[in-house]
Amino acid sequence: MLEEAEKWLTRRSWAVTDRSIPQLLNAKRAAGTAGSISVVLPALNEEATVGAIVEALRRDLMEDVPLIDELLVVDSGSTDRTSEVAAAAGAKVVHRDEILPRVPAVPGKGEVLWRSLLATSGEIVCFVDADLREFDSRLVSGTIGPLLTDPEVQLVKAMYDRPLGEQPAGARQGGRVTELVARPLLNLHWPQLAGVVQPLGGEYAARRSLLERLPFPVGYGVELGLLIDTLNLVGLDAVGQVDVGERKHRHQDGQALGRMSAAIMRTAQCRLPGNVLPTRLGLTQFQRTEDGGFTPETHPILADERPPMSTIPEYAARQAA
Template structure:
């Protein structure tokens, strides 16, 4: 449906769009510019959430949610070179037109193949531990939309475990039928070194296990990084705080 058609489906509900801007990632200006023409019609507010040097994804999303006012909240990936203005409409469509849908996960078709974390880590874990999620194309994707009531009821997980945590919590409380999916078209993904993906994978694993009631060792991730003629051993466990602490942090978000 077009943005104009979806405006007629709002029925008094308001919409907030959150664009996280993380340290070290590309500027989110292009994403903000793509959403700005919708403000005053389909979108009621845009919240830009910048992260501090030590703040992780889960903390930024939880803090940003606390600054929004919309009945429906859309989270967009801010690290996009050529964002599609239609992404907001696609994510909102199932929420506005399908009663019972509480969460919408966006997915992209990637010419070079899917996300390495998704294909090599998350899908095998889902097949083994929670096969009811097998039909979700992008279980850890960062583009999503949900009702305010749902998102405020979920204890956002720290770090990069937040997205799989939101999905698992939604299914646990409302069933798989409460989850919709939105095709956001074709997008080229930024290639990242494997060493950067390891800590993210560790965060995803610990959240998935905790949500399923499986005890995690809480041991750090050990990585061996090439250095000179040998390796440098690095241990990381980048889950800096529990989710309930996030709401207490000072807000640095900006609303437009």
């Protein structure tokens, strides 16, 4: 299996420079409606960064060249000016709760991504995290490239360096949950995916025809779940990755990473044969008290999963229309 992953790494890995913008535009025109592209930014309190990302994408890939057809920011309950900043920069902004209102929304990134399928129309959907700094629109054009030029590819992950801090000693040490949790899990249980450089990265693109058939974990396990389920549904060669250089974003503290890790482990475990796990899980963590002791605090771990969007009547009716 690891040998298969190594062959895949050579066969299905590209650089952002491998496909020029004119090549992508020609491929998009040739594909017709199958080449329509929606970019989705899930956002929660990202007023500091979302505007610059939207501005870059509109300028570079909508106005200078007509590559992106739709740019959507889905606000998942921000208490800052995320929606206003995104709209002013030129994005269409929709609140999570406005999409499929008959189904009560739950917190979580995966919930927002799942609902975005009902709010977008592109046959290729590209997801981009809204906390990126020093954003380069080639991250999007590079990631969607293989989907426009190779009909066999169905899911493309961006791969990149993730600096942990500004000092040279911190270079490329981001992605701690990837290295400590996701990569060991994949190597142990899904070694075909051992060649995926950024399995948890929030920047990836896929064909709608694939995404609508996949369940979506509602929380942080969504990226790992989609990757494993894609392997099982359409096979390893339907997955590709593109090197886009470097990705800078906000880093979380150790306890937040612990909660993220628990959600990812749960997502992986429920995809192993014979595993039946409770849907309601908690992670107990500890805080130092003023009197010198420790106090426990138990955090709920989002373990729910949304069914494939193709099974939702409102979505099926829209697609049929």
